[in-house]
Amino acid sequence: MKRAALLWLVLVLAASAYLLTRLLGGVQFQTDFTALLPQEERDPGVQQAKDRVAQILNRRIVVLIGDRERATARAAGAALAEELRHSGLTASVTYTTSGDGLRKLGESFFRYRFGLLTAGDRALLQQGRGEEIVARALASVYGPIGIADANLLRHDPFLLLPTYLADLPRPLPRLAPDDGVLSTQDGQEHYVLITAELAGDPFALAFADRFVARFDQAEQRLRAATPDLRVLRLGTIFYAEAGAAAATRETSAISIVSLLGTVLLVLAVFRALRPLGLTLLAIGTGVICAFAVSLWLFGTLHVAALLFGVSLIGIALDYCLQYLTARFNPEDGTPAQRLRRVLPGIVLGITTTLIGYLTLLLAPFPGLRQVAVFSAVGLVASFATVLLWLPALDQAAPLAHGEGLLRAAGWLWEFWEEPRRRYRWPRQVLCAALAVAALLGAWRLRAEDDIRRYEALSPPLKQQEAELRRLTGINGGTEFLLVRAADEESALETEESLLDRLQQGKAEGVLSGFQAIAQVIPSAARQRDNRTLVRDRLMAPFLASYDERLGLPAGAAHDVGDPGPLTLAAIPAGSPLALLHDLDLGAGTGGAMHVVLLYGVARLGALRQIAEAVPGVRLIDPVGDLTRLLGQYRRRAVLVLALSALLMLPVVYWRYGLRGGMRVALPPAIAVLATPPLVALAGVPFTFFNAMALVLVLSVGFDYAVFCRETDAAHRPATMLGVWLAMATTLLSFGLLGASRVFAVHAFGITLLVGTLLAFFAAPVAGTSTTNRSRLSQGGQ
Amino acid sequence: MMRPLWFALLLVIAAAPLALGRPLEQPPLRPGESLSGRFVQERHLAGLTAPLVSEGRFLLAAGKGLVWHTEKPFDTTIVITPAGLLQLVDGREVQRLPAARAPLLARLYTMLGGALGGDWSAMAQDFSVERRSGEAGWTILLKPLAGDDPAAVPLQSIAIAGSAFVDSVEIHRPNGDWDHLTFSNEVRSSAPLAGADARLLETDAP
Structure with missing residues (x-):
């Protein structure tokens, strides 16, 4: 045993060293x-x-500034554009598009003008309706909105280039330049537009914080001068910053409650610090080994796999607590005795859990495989720590302060199995209520993979958008x-x-x-074709009479030579x-x-x-792709869940026989089947994140049931205390995530919350077999 | 590039009813009233052997808009309403520009409304306004003030002259090109619009 413990220490140290070098070497997470x-x-x-x-x-960010006074809106627009330009946080800011820019564009396109036809003009020439283009040109030249001077008429007699430029697509269809500024009017309000390109990544939190703070400052300054000014902003960075700010507040609140709760709970139950340290040691070695082995196997890890993997390793807590609560059994004086007492339960629990996790390997999805390896390795490592190290580190005598705790923990068992059937009615009412609620929920249950619909985006920003x-x-x-x-x-x-x-x-x-x-x-082919059309169907038949009609001097230079094709570089x-x-x-x-x-x-x-x-x-369709991906993962996860449940059955059958095995399978089955509809009652749809939480619920359910099945009447309270603690710590560490406003986290958390509670509540059902019943009646006499 | 001509056109319209009776004192066109007449436009383009001459008729309906119908040398119509601009050649639509795509147009309407009511302050934001009246009639000379983007105002001056009605308008551009418009047969009416004009201003408007 000692040799094994030392060997395990060497392995853990090796894993730690490997992990450290990889992390220091700057491993890139996917x-x-x-x-x-x-x-x-x-x-x-x-x-x-x-x-x-x-x-x-x-x-890109887009800002619209509006005021009843055109001049005020324009001044504010110019001021904000200037502020953004000098912030050092933007790569470019566009406010005024001078006529100069347009003129330059016209100049660079001018050489190629006869190769550039609008779709409409091209169709007219192809149909031999060139005279309509002539009529339009004449109307422009004579009309009150004359755009042509003699110079233009000499080089582009039918005004093809102005027509082409006016027909170019506009990304902002409702805006038009007003004195060099893209503007629009809505009722009495004049709006001007500013667009900018950021110099940094909008999802880099530090950058987003700096930029949004700067923008807010600028907006406040403008408002101080003009209280009625309207400033509308749109950009990923604003949502990212608002979301991150909300998530940071929420995460710190959740993790503080979770950490404090867990520590206080363990301290209150054991009245000592050591169990806390031992728990952390078991989970810690699990995560380190899982991390190291996964990196070694895959070369890299996806952050999502990492998060789910760590969550799944959390179940190792169950085994650790089973061992630790055995100290409340007065007759198990030594760590070795305690370990022997709980070992069958832990081994069975970990076997079923491993089956559950390793089944994820069967899905042909890299993400699920990484999760499977990560969580399985972590689980085995935590188990090895419990088995090999905890007895050596925990030489203390049995705890004697637990009488009240044990009685309280044992109550749930009585609820299911007390001799005088005191709880028969409440039991039946409760079960019926649960069944009705689950049925109602099943009616509302539906799958959803487009999680955008559930993201809590900042409402004021959405309104502005x-x-x-x-x-x-x-x-x-x-x-x-x-x-x-x-x-x-x-x-x-x-x-x-x-x-x-x-x-x-x-x-x-x-x-x-x-x-x-x-x-x-x-x-280039189309430009050549256009030039031929212009030459043969417009210039040849109509130019001479057109020039004569306008009184253009003879010999005007209508240059139709081939300048080569216009390219993007122009x-x-x-x-x-x-x-x-x-x-x-x-x-x-x-x-x-x-x-x-x-x-x-x-x-x-x-x-x-x-x-x-x-x-x-x-x-x-990036969003659609993500939705489809999540859908595929959701369906896989459900299949894997069903398969792993099937694979766990032979294990419990081998240990407990058919009837006993069925009883053990009952609590996890109830938890896994009833949780989705109950969660659906709260309006949460079924997603991949719920399915992953169910994988954990299934394992937790089997653990609790196996612990209850393996114990005997005398040690039942200590076992139940262990189960009770496992449930409470699981809820504190994961169930609290149900309070999150990030949808994926919320779905994962609330499923785990409901599932763990159900598994806990139903766990004693696994223990109430005929053998246990006879023992109980003996104990009662 | 279209800007100076819209200005010119709308200023003409603004000035026309202004000249009815007592200039600058009270709104000459009341809602439901309209002013119609004939115009001759001479466009002098540098380098062309002769000016381009066109003629036709116009209709200004208070609160509704303007129809500028060129009859010679060929048929073309421009309709400007608060909603935007529409151009037809031989009765067929060749251009349509909603006002939302042309805030300038909306602004011009504000100016126009102001000028019709005798309020030239909106106009004064973009132009220096010089008014003179004498025995024979009155003149108004407008010169653009420098805007945020000088390149956007290739317009040198607009001179409007009239007596009972607007008689002539001259528009000069920096490149030496200029337009001369003369108006005649102007009639003020309070009868409801009818026929093609009514359709253009009331149903086909962009």
Whole structure:
């Protein structure tokens, strides 16, 4: 035994050393959700695109400033833009788009003008209706809103370029420049728009704190000057900061209550510090070994696997407490005796639990495998510590102060099994009430994988977002299309055939808008084709009479030579179209990769069909992917749960026979089956997080039942005290998570809370077999 | 680029009813009233051998908007209402611009409303206003003040002259191009709108 304990010490030290070197060596934990996908469903290109688009979307903030006085709104806008620009926290701030930027764009496009046709003009020329373009040009030249001077008419007689520029897609459909500032009017209020790109990661808490604090300060200063000013903000960073602030407050509250509660409970029961230290030692060695072995096996770990793994190891507490409460048995004087007393229960408990955890290995999902290995290794290590170290470290004599505690702990047993059937009625009423509640809940039970709907986002921010979206027409989601091709030209050509279909989809209400490079930069082939159309169907038949009619001097230079194709590189940085550069992900991929942003997607299915109809195009739906992933994981977890329950049955059958085995299986079965409907009664849907909590509930249920089954009448109170303590510590460490406002945490916590309580409540049922009954009646005589 | 012309156009409209009777004293057009007449527009573009001349008729309906119908040398119509702008060629829509996409247009309406009521303060934010009246009639000279973005105002001056009604308007641009508009046959009416004008201002409006 001593040799084994020493060997175990060597192993734990080795694991600690390995873990330390890995952690100091800067191990990278996986955080992205695709790492949890089965291998064959991963695609590095898609991941890169997702990251890039997420970065574009997440790093942008949009601010709308409104006042009844136009001048006040503009002054406030300029002041805030200046403040943001000088904060050092933004990469760029856009407030004034000077006519200069537009003019530069016009200048850089001018050479290519005859290759650039709006979809409408192109269609007119293809149909041989060039005279309609001529009529429109004449109306513009003569009309009260004349945009042309003689110079423009000489070089672009039919005003094709102004038409093209006016037709370019606008990401902010309701805004228009007013004296250089993107503005809109709503009733009496004048609004101006500021957009900015952050210099840092909105999810990096320190950065988010700094930025939002700076922004709040600036807003307060503006309000001090103009109390009625409206400031509407939208950006991932505002939500991230508000969420993190709420979570930090909540987490510290929960963990303080949890830690204090656990410590006080253990101190109150044992009236000594040592049991607390021993408990921590058992859990600690478990986590260290689990961590080290998992890193060694997988090379890295996903943070989600880490969190679930640590939670699942928490069950080792049950075994530790069983051993520790054996000290309340007066006749078990030595640690060895105590260990012998509880060993059968612990071994059976850990066997069933291991079966439960290892079944997770059968799911072909990397996340679940990591959880399985992590929790199984941790559990075995904790068990080894209880077995090998605790008796050596715990030489104290039996505890004598426990009479009241033991009586209280034994009460639950009496409730189920007292001889005079005093509790028969309450028992029946309670069981019936539980059954009715579970049935009612089963009726409300439904699965949900789109956890966004349950995220508690800051309501004032949501309100501002809704208002800002209404005023600006911003309605972008997270979906986008990914276009991949061998080279830039074929990517543009692919986009062109895609754009025709998207236009059709827009007319049918599939989506409200889109933004693509090819809307601004036609493919070289299309530009050539456009030039031919302009030359043959517009210039040749109509130019001479047009010039004559306007009185343009003969010999005006209508330059239709080939300047080569307009390319993305021609768009100057800082121009209103600079965003297009963000849509080009081609660099470093060997081919071309473009993103097409989508706005106001109403029918995702129809959009998917559009994408599938064009080779090289793929619809990427990050939120939908996460929802599907969680759905797959949820279904797997439930299957695994059922399978592991089946696999546990032979173990209890082998030990207790058919009837006894059934009795032992009853409490965990009740807990696992009744918990989801009871939780559903509280309006919480069934998610992957509930399913993972149920894996733990099943193990806890078997543990409690096995402990109750293994004990005899004389030691029953000490056993029940151990079960009672295990239940209370589980609730303190995990059940409290039910109070969280983070949905996943809340779902996990509340399921564990209800499940553990049910498992605890029903545990004595496992012990009330005929053999126990005869012993009990002997004890009663 | 469209800005100076909207200004010019709307200022003309603002000034026209202003000239009815006692200038600058009381709102000349009451709700339900309208003013209509004919116009001739000469556009002088540098480098063109002759000015581009067009003519047609206009209708201004208080609280509803303006119809600017060019008949010669070809048929084209522009409708401006508080909701936005609509352009038709031969009765077919070629351009439509909702006011939300053009806050400038909405602002011009504020100015217009002010000018119609004799309040030139909204106008004075963007223009220096110089008024003169004599025996034969009156003139108003407007010059743009420098805005936040000077490039956005390629407009040098607008001169409006009239007596009982607006008689002529001259708009000069920095590049030397200029427009000259003359108005005639102006009639004030309180009869309800009818026909194509009513449809354009009341149902087809953007």
